Amino acid sequence: MTRARDALDEHVDGVRTRSEEAFSAVYALMAKGLASYANGMLRDRLAAEDSVQQAFLELARAAPNLRGDGRSLRAWLYRSVRYSCLDEIRRRERRPEVVTDQVPDAGYRDEIHLPDPALQVALLALSERQRSLLVLRHVVGLSGAQVAKAMETNRTAVYAATARAERRLRQLLEGVESEHVAASVSVEREVLDER
């Protein structure tokens, strides 16, 4: 049985020879998925885009030693983004955000707009690994085998861990949302009392 050809297969040789065309094609195929993955990990669009650029720059440096086919290249890029994200998370933990009175300009606020605050809070409570699994599977849409290669594990472990992560996220979302509802009700009650 032969495996299905990966879209990246035809560009791998070009990447190894550091061809601009090959890199451009790989960027076109991969950038969106990589950026979405990084966004899911960091909840920061700008940092996510930076990590994508960083991954491709590292690929340009390491290209002559690249081994394997298109699947390996895909896994290599996701791993690179993952390590960038982990570095960024560690950096943030070392230097917590400083609360200031200054309000960022409207344009910047649009850039970091979080569409689903409850989801963001719940994702934060997950471990980095669980977050990675959920984002790669349900945001980027990688198959179990592709996630396994990117996370340097096996498919069975990916399926089991993803199921656990989904359960945990569901519980967290229910908890966060019920707290949110309770908080909203109490605020409304205070407003009515004041009237």
Next chain:
Amino acid sequence: MSVDIRDRLADLEIEIAPDTAQRHRAAIEAELKSPSPIPVRRMRRRRRPTVILAIVALVVLTAAGALAAETAVQGEPLYPVKQVTEWARTWIDATVPADHRIEELDRMIDRRANQEEITDQLQRAEDAVADVADRDAVLVDRLDRARDRIVDVEADAPNSDQPVVDDPPQSDGTDRPPESTLPPTERPGDGDESEQDGQGDALEGGEGDLGLPAALPPLCRGAAASIERGETIPRWVLRACRDYLPQHGDRASDSP
């Protein structure tokens, strides 16, 4: 509450803005145009020999240290290293400590260490051998030979180092040998002065009251004094001094 997390997670998907993508492509092209960098794997390979060399150096130094420490005796800088390797080897062979203590004792005798050091070492060797005596008769024989050598060395020692019987020290009026030359267990007791005087008299003169030879080793000299005072003395002392002392086997203690 049923939550469709897949739909909600899909909101995290983002598209890279065209101008940002343009910027990325330009940076990648610039990187590709720059001279080919050192491949990552080659960099790793360069680091590997350093790590291997460091590990080899560590192993060699440890082995050399352990080897050098093999000949160390109590009080020398490498002795703690020897104790560590000995502790490790004891797991394989329980007679190692006894073997080492006897070797150390032999070395001390060879280099004519002072009597006190030798006596302490002898005690350590006896303790170590006692732990394994039922398992290794050879060690017991070696310890006996070491005891004999102690006596022989003392007998061969130059007279200036020996308590001189014919020319007793005048300071205290007795012929007691200097205490530093006798093992603590064999030193004359701290009894009353009359006892010590009696002992001095007994030893006075090479062919004195006890009929002892002039070149009496300090060990046997102490033993003779102990016998004279009616004290018990270790069997090995008796055996070692059998040529010098009258038969007092019944006064030997049970200690080896």
